[in-house]
Amino acid sequence: MALAPWRYTPLSATLMSAFFLYGGLVSSEFTAKLIRPDAVLDFAAGWVQMLSFAVAAVLSIAAVVRSA
Numbered sequence: 734m735a736l737a738p739w740r741y742t743p744l745s746a747t748l749m750s751a752f753f754l755y756g757g758l759v760s761s762e763f764t765a766k767l768i769r770p771d772a773v774l775d776f777a778a779g780w781v782q783m784l785s786f787a788v789a790a791v792l793s794i795a796a797v798v799r800s801a
Contacts, residue, residue, distance in 0.1 A: 740797060741797060743793035743794075743796045743797055744793060744794070744797055745793075746789055746790070746793040747789075747790045747793045747794055750786040750787070750789045750790035750793070751790060753786045754783065754786050754787065754790075757779075757782070757783060757786075758783075763779065766779045767779045767780060767783070
């Protein structure tokens with residue numbers, strides 16, 4: 734990232750968000766929390782976490798496109 738132009742640095746947030754989304758969806762323990770609403774706190778926290786990573790990825794791409 735040190736050698737990339739400054740306007741592309743938000744893409745690191747996209748990359749990290751994609752890694753977190755992939756890692757969460759690959760983990761059977763985490764996906765079990767996403768489909769079982771009986772543990773309300775784990776269920777809500779899991780979905781909020783996944784949605785926040787997805788939003789971070791979209792907004793960081795939008796920041797790079799918008800700055801052009």
